[in-house]
Amino acid sequence: MKTRPALKNLVEMGSIARDRRTLLRGAAGGALGLAAVASGSTFATAQVASPEATPVAALLGASGELTIYSGRSEDLIAGVIDIVEADGDIDAQVSYGSTGEIAIRILEEGTNSPASLFIAQDAGALGQLANEGRLAPLPVEILDRVDSRFVSPDGLWVGLSARARVLVYNTDMIAKTDLPASLVDLTGETWSGQVAWAPTNASFQSHVTALRQELGEDATRDWLQAMIDNGTVAYEGNGQIVTAVCAGEIATGLVNHYYLWEKIAEEGEQPAANYYFPNGDVGALVNIAGAGILADSPNLDQALRALDVLLGTNAQTYFAENTSEYPLVANVEPNAELPPLADIQTPDIDLTDLADLEGTVALLTEVGLL
Amino acid sequence: MAIGGKPTGLSYENLSIGSKLDRRFALRFPPMVFLIPALLVAALMLAPIVYLIVRATDSGSAIPDTLIRSRTLVVSWNTALLAASVAVSASLIAVPLAWLTTRTNLANQRFWTIVAALPLVIPSYVGALTIVAAMGPRGIVQGWLETPFGVDRLPSIYGFFGSWWALTLFSYPYVYIGVQAAFRGLDPALEEAGRSLGLGPYRSFFRVVLPQLRPAIAAGALLSALYTVSDFGVVSLMRFDVFTRAIYVQYQSSFDRTAAASLALVLVAFTILILALEWCARGRARQYRVATGAARTVRQVDLGRWKWLGVLYCSLIFLSSVVFPLAVLVYWMMRGSSTGDAVERLWGQAVNSASVSLAAGFVTVALALPTAVLSVRYRSRLTVLLERQAYLGFALPGVAIALAFVYIGARYVPSLYQTVWLLLIGYAVRFLPQALGAERISLLQVNPRLEEASRTLGENVLGTLRRVTLHLVRPGLLAGFGLVSLTVMKELPVTMMLAPIEFETLATGIWQATQTGAYGRAAAPALILIAVSAIPSLILSRRGLDQTA
Numbered sequence: 001m002k003t004r005p006a007l008k009n010l011v012e013m014g015s016i017a018r019d020r021r022t023l024l025r026g027a028a029g030g031a032l033g034l035a036a037v038a039s040g041s042t043f044a045t046a047q048v049a050s051p052e053a054t055p056v057a058a059l060l061g062a063s064g065e066l067t068i069y070s071g072r073s074e075d076l077i078a079g080v081i082d083i084v085e086a087d088g089d090i091d092a093q094v095s096y097g098s099t100g101e102i103a104i105r106i107l108e109e110g111t112n113s114p115a116s117l118f119i120a121q122d123a124g125a126l127g128q129l130a131n132e133g134r135l136a137p138l139p140v141e142i143l144d145r146v147d148s149r150f151v152s153p154d155g156l157w158v159g160l161s162a163r164a165r166v167l168v169y170n171t172d173m174i175a176k177t178d179l180p181a182s183l184v185d186l187t188g189e190t191w192s193g194q195v196a197w198a199p200t201n202a203s204f205q206s207h208v209t210a211l212r213q214e215l216g217e218d219a220t221r222d223w224l225q226a227m228i229d230n231g232t233v234a235y236e237g238n239g240q241i242v243t244a245v246c247a248g249e250i251a252t253g254l255v256n257h258y259y260l261w262e263k264i265a266e267e268g269e270q271p272a273a274n275y276y277f278p279n280g281d282v283g284a285l286v287n288i289a290g291a292g293i294l295a296d297s298p299n300l301d302q303a304l305r306a307l308d309v310l311l312g313t314n315a316q317t318y319f320a321e322n323t324s325e326y327p328l329v330a331n332v333e334p335n336a337e338l339p340p341l342a343d344i345q346t347p348d349i350d351l352t353d354l355a356d357l358e359g360t361v362a363l364l365t366e367v368g369l370l
Numbered sequence: 371m372a373i374g375g376k377p378t379g380l381s382y383e384n385l386s387i388g389s390k391l392d393r394r395f396a397l398r399f400p401p402m403v404f405l406i407p408a409l410l411v412a413a414l415m416l417a418p419i420v421y422l423i424v425r426a427t428d429s430g431s432a433i434p435d436t437l438i439r440s441r442t443l444v445v446s447w448n449t450a451l452l453a454a455s456v457a458v459s460a461s462l463i464a465v466p467l468a469w470l471t472t473r474t475n476l477a478n479q480r481f482w483t484i485v486a487a488l489p490l491v492i493p494s495y496v497g498a499l500t501i502v503a504a505m506g507p508r509g510i511v512q513g514w515l516e517t518p519f520g521v522d523r524l525p526s527i528y529g530f531f532g533s534w535w536a537l538t539l540f541s542y543p544y545v546y547i548g549v550q551a552a553f554r555g556l557d558p559a560l561e562e563a564g565r566s567l568g569l570g571p572y573r574s575f576f577r578v579v580l581p582q583l584r585p586a587i588a589a590g591a592l593l594s595a596l597y598t599v600s601d602f603g604v605v606s607l608m609r610f611d612v613f614t615r616a617i618y619v620q621y622q623s624s625f626d627r628t629a630a631a632s633l634a635l636v637l638v639a640f641t642i643l644i645l646a647l648e649w650c651a652r653g654r655a656r657q658y659r660v661a662t663g664a665a666r667t668v669r670q671v672d673l674g675r676w677k678w679l680g681v682l683y684c685s686l687i688f689l690s691s692v693v694f695p696l697a698v699l700v701y702w703m704m705r706g707s708s709t710g711d712a713v714e715r716l717w718g719q720a721v722n723s724a725s726v727s728l729a730a731g732f733v734t735v736a737l738a739l740p741t742a743v744l745s746v747r748y749r750s751r752l753t754v755l756l757e758r759q760a761y762l763g764f765a766l767p768g769v770a771i772a773l774a775f776v777y778i779g780a781r782y783v784p785s786l787y788q789t790v791w792l793l794l795i796g797y798a799v800r801f802l803p804q805a806l807g808a809e810r811i812s813l814l815q816v817n818p819r820l821e822e823a824s825r826t827l828g829e830n831v832l833g834t835l836r837r838v839t840l841h842l843v844r845p846g847l848l849a850g851f852g853l854v855s856l857t858v859m860k861e862l863p864v865t866m867m868l869a870p871i872e873f874e875t876l877a878t879g880i881w882q883a884t885q886t887g888a889y890g891r892a893a894a895p896a897l898i899l900i901a902v903s904a905i906p907s908l909i910l911s912r913r914g915l916d917q918t919a
Contacts, residue, residue, distance in 0.1 A: 067871060073885035093871040096882065100622035101769075105867060107627070108773055109780035114788060114871070200619050236606055239885070249508035249523070266890060267705075358626065365441060370619050 065091045066302035069106065069115040071099030071125060072289060075262075076323050080315050088309040090302050099125045099202055106294065107132060116297035117306055119160070119289070122202050124209070126157040126292050127355025135292040139304070145311045146328045150288045153352055159288030160310050161325035164344050165207050166274040167195075167283065168260050169252040170245050179275050183254075183283030184215075184223060186230070193231035196241045196253035199369040203238065203256050206287055209360045210349050214282040217363070224367045234369070239263075246270040256287075257338070261324035276339060282347045287354070289325070400748040401831045408740040408756050414799055415762045418774035419638065422766075425631035441616065442636055449599060449612040449640065452533055457595040459538040461587055463687060464545035470680045472553040474671045482684045483550065484908060489691040490543045491903035493860040495603025496880065496896045497691075498536045499889065500698035501527070502607055510698070532608040539691040540604075541597045545590030552586035555815075571671075589807070592648045596764045596803075599641055602863070613637040617767050634770045641765030645758070696900065703893035716879070720898050723859050723875040726790065727903075730797040731855035734805045735847055737798050742809035743835070747818065757810075763802045768863035771800050776867055788870045796864040801857055805850035812846020813839070852907065859903050876902070 070077050074096050085092050097105065099121035106113050106129060118135075120126045129135050135156040143151050143158055150159030167186075169179065174194075180186060186195050198204045211220045233250055235241045241253035242263050248271070257274050264270055277283030291310060293303045309315055316327035326334045326341045334341060364370045470476050471483040489497075504510040507523040515521035527535070556579065564578040565571075602614040609615075613633060620630035673680050738760070745757035763771075775796050779787035786792045820842065824834040840847070862877050869875070876899040883892035 074882045075885065075891075095871045096878075097866055098622060098885075101866070104621050104627065104773065105776055108777040109787075110777075112780045112784050112787070114780075200622065202622070234609055236609060244506075244508070247506075247508040249506060361620075361626065370616075 064299065064302050065093065066116055066299050066306055067114045068092055068094045068117045068119060068306070069102045070094050070096050070119045071102045071121045072119055077119060079322055080310065080318050083315045083318060084306045084309045087312060087314055088302075088305045090306055090309075092306065103129055106134060111296040113294060113296060114298065115294050116299040116303040117291060117293055119291045120157075121289055122206050123152075123157070123159075123288055123290060123351045123354050124202060124206050124357045126152070126290055127352060128357065129292060130154065130156040131355065134295055136295040136297065136300070138293065138307070142304070142307055142311065145330075149351065150290075150328055152292075153350075157290050157292035158307070158311070159290040159328050159351075161289050161316075161319040161323070162286050162328055162341060163203070163256045163258055163289065163325050164276060164341075164346075165203070165283060165285045165287070166255060166257045166276055167252050168242055168245050168255050168272055168274055170248055170250075170272050172271045173248060173251045176273070176275065179252075181278060182281045183211075183277055184281075186232075187223065187226035189230075191230060191252070193233070194251040195227070195230075195232045196235050196244060196250045197227070197232055198235050198237050198241060198255075199364055201237050203287065204254065205357060205360050205364070206354045207254070207285055208364065209354045209356055210285045210347065211282055212356075212360065212363070213349055213353050214347055217359075221363060221367060224363070224369065228367060228369070242272070246272045254283075258324040261335070261337075276344055278345055280345045280347050282349075284344055284346055285349065286326075286341070286344060286346045288328070288351065400744050400750070400753060403832055404740040404744050404748070407737075408744050408753075411737050411741060411802070412756055412759055414737075414795065415760055415802065417778060418766050418771045418799065419762065421774035421777055422631045422635050422638070422770055425627050426635055428628045428631075442633065445611055445613055445616045445633070446636070446640060448530070448610060449637075452530065452537070452605075452610065452612060453595040453598045453644070455534050456537045456541060456598040457591040459534070460542040460545050460594040461591045463538065463542045464590065465549055465583070465587060467542075467684065467687060468546055468549040468553055470684060472550055474673050474680060475677075476673060476680045476684070477677065482688075485688050485692065486546050486550070486684070487543045487907065488688075488904060489540050490856060491859075491900050491907055492540055492692070492695055493603065493877065493880070493896070493899065494536060494540045494601055495607065495862075495884075496699070496892075496899075497540045497695050498532070498604040498607040499884065499892070500695040501532065501536050503702075503889070504694070504698055505532075510701075528609050530610055533605050533610040533612075536604045536608065537594075537598045537601060541594040542687075542691075544593035544597060545587065548586040548590040548593075549583055552583050556582055588648060589811075592644070593807075595644060596641065599637070599644070600764060600767065602768065613640065614767055618769060621769060621773075631770070634767050637767060638762070638765040645761050645764070649758070696897070699893045699897050699900075702889045703897065705890060715874075716876075716894060716898060719874045719876045719879045719895060720902055722873060723877065723899065724902055726793065726797075726875065727855040727858040729790070730794050730801070730858040731805075731851040733794050734798045734801050734854045735809070735850045738802050738805035738809055738850065739847075742806050742813055743839070746810055746813040747821070757806070760806050761803045763800050766800070768800060768861065769867075771796055772864045772867035775799075775864075779868070788868070790870060790873075793864070793868045793870070793873075796868045797854075797858050797861065800861070800864055801854045804853045804857065808850035808853060809843060809846045812843035812849070816842040856903050856907060859899060 068081070070081075074094075077094075077096075081092050081094055084090055095102075095115070102118065103120070103125040106115060106118060109115075118126070118129065126135070130152060137155050138158055140155070143155050146159055150162060152158070167179065167183075169176075178190075180188065180191070185191075208220065208224070211223065215223065235244060235253070238255040238259045239262075241250075241255050242259040244250050245253050246260075246263060252275075257276075260270065260272055260274055263272075291307060293300065293307065297303050311329055313329070313332055316329050316332040319325045320327045320332055320334050324335050324338065326338070361370060467482075467486055471479055471486060476482065502509065505524065505527050506512075507526055509524070512521060512524045515524075560582070561574055561578050564574040569577060599612075600614065602618060605612050605615045606618065613636070617630050617633045617637065620626045620633060741753075741756050741760050744753040775792055776787075779792045783792075816839065821834050821838055824838045825831075829837060859875075860877055862881060865875055865877055866881070869878070876895045879895035880892045880899070883889070883895070
């Protein structure tokens with residue numbers, strides 16, 4: 001069990017929030033410059049929450065307005081936002097974009113960012129913001145609800161749902177028994193021109209980061225090169241790969257498990273299935289989609305409250321039923337058609353080690369994939 | 371026939387007097403009412419460049435310089451190849467089309483003239499999506515061929531070929547519109563003179579008509595090349611490694627702002643190079659009629675028994691660039707099992723798209739006007755510089771413009787950040803060149819004597835602008851307005867990053883739907899977007915026809 005600094009205590013978080021507000025108000029009142037004055041307008045909305053709130057009220061978080069930046073698409077997340085609004089009594093404003101774009105936007109906005117909560121597609125982007133000191137430490141009460149392997153060890157972000165990397169394959173073209181035991185074996189001659197991947201996709205890149213942890217830098221480079229030499233086909237994203245595999249354009253592809261289920265939900269049965277690499281192979285990486293609270297959040301209380309709802313039964317059930325992802329809190333079961341999370345023989349990799357995206361991008365650039 | 375060599379401004383005009391007058395204009399210092407706004411606009415255009423330089427000189431890219439360099443080479447080559455190919459093929463499609471629809475007795479000429487410009491209303495990423503869906507290795511076309519002919523996969527269209535195909539189809543109207551207008555504007559007297567001097571119909575076309583079209587073809591080809599260089603939707607779907615895609619990948623996957631900014635600056639330099647080539651090629655020729663007498667309409671060429679070929683040519687282009695993407699969208703909409711977005715929501719998106727596009731068109735045309743007037747009427751080193759740097763909008767990748775204004779907005783003018791105002795500024799910076807180009811062409815066609823007369827009669831600079839110039843350049847203003855509005859409607863990166871929170875447009879609606887591969891759901895906003903932009907563009911081109919008729 002990782003130890004967490006005492007600071008990450010919800011009650012203290014409440015008081016930090018109040019301290020920051022007082023500080024800001026003083027700054028604005030002191031005519032400390034245009035920026036501070038102008039930020040007073042966004043700041044005023046934070047005052048909807050009673051400034052004299054007791055620690056107990058802070059613990060629950062206050063109702064009010066909240067600006068969320070979502071790196072996950074509206075299709076996947078809008079239903080959960082509805083739950084946040086209803087259960088948390090929050091008026092949420094959501095700005096959508098791709099995870100990378102949103103992370104860059106938060107970095108460029110600086111401390112004036114209107115965002116309070118960042119919902120990200122993968123741990124890498126959250127890790128990046130954490131490294132830049134842009135995420136606030138989360139209270140232990142939030143962090144403890146999720147298995148510690150899906151939480152940042154510094155307590156800066158928390159997983160909301162889990163997704164497994166799989167090899168999606170066209171069942172008319174390939175028999176399950178012919179599939180390889182390891183991701184590494186996809187360089188074999190049988191798979192020449194048969195595999196799709198998405199080098200520009202964040203999930204794929206996290207997966208390569210995991211490979212670097214597991215196999216080492218040189219072996220990963222060799223593997224990538226062998227895959228390229230073997231005619232592995234690059235697609236723009238997981239969705240396009242699943243479409244291509246279902247259409248029989250290509251036999252297999254490396255994707256996240258839920259894209260196939262979305263395709264089935266949209267268009268009915270497909271001649272395709274997900275294959276989970278067995279025996280703790282690095283191919284069966286389980287990654288998360290998660291969230292963090294911005295350190296300069298204008299609506300800290302509401303952000304906490306929203307996070308509380310996101311890790312509650314309703315939101316978690318929504319992830320299980322509507323996005324076919326794995327819920328991360330106790331007592332919520334995943335989609336019955338999925339293999340239980342516990343049955344996926346995942347490699348022994350710490351998700352925080354996946355934050356080194358820069359190294360991965362450098363490697364992918366070096367072999368010519370980016 | 372220069373009369374005494376002394377320009378009076380009232381004498382019979384000819385070339386030598388005209389050019390002396392132009393030189394005299396150059397000596398006049400530009401009035402402050404134009405200069406100050408033009409300088410402010412210039413500062414806006416420079417802001418993203420400053421931002422990129424600041425970012426590119428940050429240390430801390432994880433990618434070694436050597437890698438960046440070798441990658442930049444590949445990307446530059448791909449971009450150059452694609453831009454040149456698209457410019458050439460777009461011209462080859464557009465010039466015959468323009469000739470058929472203006473100079474021949476082609477049946478339904480009016481109809482073809484109007485639909486020939488329609489591909490402009492189809493967002494290139496939607497067009498590319500439909501092309502991939504239909505002509506991909508296992509797409510719809512392959513499905514048709516499988517049973518009768520046993521074709522189990524088509525050759526891959528990804529990479530250069532697909533990008534070139536899609537961009538040609540959706541950008542040829544840039545050449546067509548200009549060349550078509552040039553055909554209409556040609557003074558038939560020159561062609562008749564050529565014929566009377568013994569040139570046959572073919573030789574007179576190549577020796578008299580084509581040289582006069584050259585500026586229009588060059589300008590159109592330049593526009594389609596610039597469109598290609600700045601397009602992201604097509605190249606990302608077709609997976610062709612050009613600048614916009616490389617920049618996106620750096621931002622998207624590694625949050626590497628340094629590498630991305632360096633690449634973006636190389637793209638800026640690259641585009642400036644293209645523009646410089648065009649500036650060198652651009653003549654200084656005057657475009658307005660100097661002779662007295664009215665321009666007459668030209669005699670139409672009788673296609674005779676080749677008429678069917680003309681119709682076939684127009685139909686093929688219309689089918690592949692307009693009917694085909696529409697058909698695929700309708701097919702998706704009918705096939706998609708998900709009910710799609712609620713009607714009210716689509717309506718809201720359509721209203722947002724339309725209003726923000728119209729507003730952006732208005733703002734951009736207004737912001738471009740001072741620079742246009744200065745560069746045409748007060749030509750000097752300074753004003754030429756002002757004009758040319760306005761073309762930076764073409765050179766800057768959309769995502770860089772968006773991030774620059776995110777940076778400036780959030781940090782320095784938070785009261786504007788995530789408001790429609792900053793969004794409009796972002797659009798104006800991105801599309802200023804389109805408005806400026808249209809205004810310049812119009813201004814060049816207006817005889818400066820008319821403005822002179824107004825000044826002689828006691829009107830001041832602003833009054834002349836309002837009461838004389840603006841009336842005369844109305845076609846240019848309208849064209850710039852239309853062009854900017856149509857492009858804004860399709861714009862994505864600036865819209866995504868600068869729009870107020872929860873401000874949805876049709877373009878962001880399409881983006882949302884395609885994120886998860888839900889093409890069925892993308893079809894409805896895409897069709898509405900095409901319809902909403904088609905209506906004004908139809909009205910514009912019909913009015914254009916009526917005016918020239």
